[in-house]
Amino acid sequence: MTQICHVCNEQLEYDGQISLDRFYLRALGLVERVGGYNRLGADGKQFVDAVTWQYYRQFPQEYGRRYEGIVSIGAVLQDSQIDRMANKHRLLKITESPITEKYLGLLVHRACFDGNGCHNVDLSRIKTAEQALDWLFHLGEKAWFHPLGFIMILEELFPESRGKAQSFYVGGD
Ligand SMILES: [Zn+2]
Numbered sequence: 415m416t417q418i419c420h421v422c423n424e425q426l427e428y429d430g431q432i433s434l435d436r437f438y439l440r441a442l443g444l445v446e447r448v449g450g451y452n453r454l455g456a457d458g459k460q461f462v463d464a465v466t467w468q469y470y471r472q473f474p475q476e477y478g479r480r481y482e483g484i485v486s487i488g489a490v491l492q493d494s495q496i497d498r499m500a501n502k503h504r505l506l507k508i509t510e511s512p513i514t515e516k517y518l519g520l521l522v523h524r525a526c527f528d529g530n531g532c533h534n535v536d537l538s539r540i541k542t543a544e545q546a547l548d549w550l551f552h553l554g555e556k557a558w559f560h561p562l563g564f565i566m567i568l569e570e571l572f573p574e575s576r577g578k579a580q581s582f583y584v585g586g587d
Pocket of ligand 1: 419420421422423424522523525526
């Protein structure tokens, strides 16, 4: 497995997990407790950035930039760079209109995020495509489940499926 932890950007091994929860609450609590994004330590910044970037990625209808007309590839690349460096401004946008009915997914090392109070799926229990499908069906019955975010994470875990499931879910081209 060569997939990357959403928080530390280091390689994941099977000791990681997929955590599902309302992460904007934790990120907001972190920012408030430390008195603002600029005063967060490196670990706090990393977590807040990871959370905001994943919200923008997993909830594109709510937070993503919508392009109209012809857009240069440079503009798209620049946007994706900015999105990767998600900051306090973007977190505030999320907390001003939070998604309360659906959970965000984070792919993380245990050491990077404790997952306490979250719904967690251990990576050791999701090693094959069959197991991934089982989880998709199991979680699909929960009202808080957000299929697009989970499918995006499955595509990170199973790169050979990349683009297929997601384009199916969002309607594709
Ligand atoms: Zn990590």
